[in-house]
Amino acid sequence: MTTLLNRIELKDYAAIASALSQELAASAVERDRQAGIPHEEVRRLREAGLLPLVVPREYGGIGATWVEAYKVLQEIAKADGSTGQLYCNQLILSVVGQVSGTPAQAERYYRATAQHHLFWGNAFNTRDTRLKIEPEGDRFRVNGTKTFGTGVAAADIRVFAAVQDGVDHPIAFILPKDREGIVYNNDWDNMGQRCTASGSFTFHNVLVNPDEILGPPPSPEGAFSTLLFVVNQLAKTHVYLGIAEGALEAARDYTTTMTRPWMTSGVDRASKDPYILQHYGELWTELKAAIALCRQAAQQVQTAWEKGQALTHEERGEVAIAVYTAKAFTTKVGLDITTRIFEVMGARSTAAKYGFDRYWRDLRTFTLHDPVDYKLRDIGNWVLNQELPMISQYS
Template sequence: MPTLQRLDPTTILATAAALSQELAANAVERDRTAGIPTYEVSRLRETGLLSLVIPQEYGGAGADLVTVYQVIKALAKADGSIGQLYGNHVGLVTLAHAIGTPAQKERDYRGTAQHQWFWGNAINTRDDRLKLSPDGDGFRLNGEKGFGTGIPAADRWVFSAVQAGVELPLFLAIPSDRPGVTILDDWDNVGQRRTASNSLSFDNVWVEADEIYGPPVDPDGAFATLPGPVAQVAKVYTYLGIAEGALEAARQYTQEKTRPWVASGVSGITTEPYILRHYGELWTELQAASALADKVAEQVQVAWEKGDTLTHEERGEVAVQVSAAKAFSTRVGLDIANRIFEVTGSRATATHYGFDRYWRDLRTFTLHDPADYKLRDVGNWFLNGVYPTPTQYS
């Protein structure tokens, strides 16, 4: 596969589609064994996708977020875990662009472009067990953290931690060979099994002062809070990719293996009226969710390009649309992943097909944050003109 530096979106998406097809070939087996996604990350590195979002002036391909989100969807179509891991990577490698200093932005972009770093994280700000304490010219990390997504396969780690006397959690990035971090082998969930989202423990881990992000150019500006929506849309495209993969797998199975019901009065499954109705409904749902997501992706790209000139009102408008897309893609994705069995039949539940992984992946990942609160935020904006409060999730 070609290097992606300075290639057009068509070539980039062709590369992503080829890798997606490759990953799909053994996705069922990798889901079954779980484990660390070393192979998948190596393929992302070899195809150049890890530097896709990095601006050209720092050595990357300079792709816009609209194209990057389509790559996430293509990967998730084959394997929801890899879609999530790549989406996380994109959000992490761009983090310093919004919340870091110019020197940190330069370091992260150039380092990733040059070394093809893969980024993993444990930045759930609701988990405050990880403590950061001053120590001379630097700091020390002690405590625990959950959901260390991609950490065992990552070259760079991003964490959130709390410091006494500091109101908000701090974000920091350290290399993966930093002593004192123990990765626990405790990720055994029903879905997203190749994300290796293990728990972590920290014993007096050293942190350089410049490894703590910030302050950004405009600490009170709207751009510094934009990583939340950027990451949320990456999740939307992961959901849509999984749903698209499920629907295509079901279609192929139906065409090749599903038999008409005895009372249908038809000889071939592709003319069975209820099968046609279900597929028509599921396809339409997916098109609607994808169209909304694509509209939101364009809005996020415009907001990203504004940088420090982005206003809080503009950021709020984006956040509303992101919340709507997140809630809707959750509903549609789960509906498709569940109902594919209605159009494939009882034999499709055989474990060697692995069709259940689509629902398991979606059900696991869509619990990242409650869709109810996304719809509440949309309703509060629609009725009261109140924008979502900027957080990691909105």
């Protein structure tokens, strides 16, 4: 660990991420089949020293910018969409104290994440209102069920949101992994993102202390207090991008080594087939365009992040439009690539042993997180009416 951390301090985390990506890729198909709780994936991220990537240096973290962190995230997702989603949440949740918490919470969680290499998981999902929180003296009790608890079963520290009677907005709180009364129902059995353990949790009279309630932030009505929702949208987009990139790389390797030319093609190998060449030309162009949009949006996110409390709502809205543009296009491109790779690999590539279908299954599952149609609607409304997107957990 010490050696890795020293290397990371020299800004070699990109090389470390590349090495980890190759390691994850070697076992991705088997881990996808087995599914289950991602203890192994979390262990590898921790041992690589990448958990405090965006924690500021003054608190002991690596201090990477969002531009840098998104590239690392894309590299991890290229190998394994599930681990990409887990790491996506790690990056976002590890800074939640700074954006949505009090100054004391920001410092506490930053230092703890950096010192102990804590892995974060969450079941925030404000659309699920079955989890209830109520005051009990100077503390709180939580009961009910919460779905989509991505990575929570393997997390050291957990973020949840519950509803309190008479309070308009969900209440977010942060708990350690050993808090009594929280039961994972082990009910995640979806077609994709199978190693994220994104199932439901049941709370049985769970105690929450006042300092575990997140916030309020220094400027609750300021634009920066909700910027993390936009940062998160682009993080998810980079997972999509990584999955698409991984799919195209896997297809290229297969085409050049395994695919046979069609009998009337007039060429001696598949890599010379004119139609296969055209397909690859189209897919490569689409991928490069998506990467360019994501890089542009990442720089705008970083600029907004650096403004902190000085960020205006108009500036936040313009960054959101840039992120939505990248997300909408990358979703379309990713689904196209993960579907069409079979056209350039051939019938034998559908064999289960290769697991090439996992790219589409992972991407299709994750891109349903929130409807991209509403992102396109918001973009159109901004283009025609100069109206900024409504702020929510998903925007």
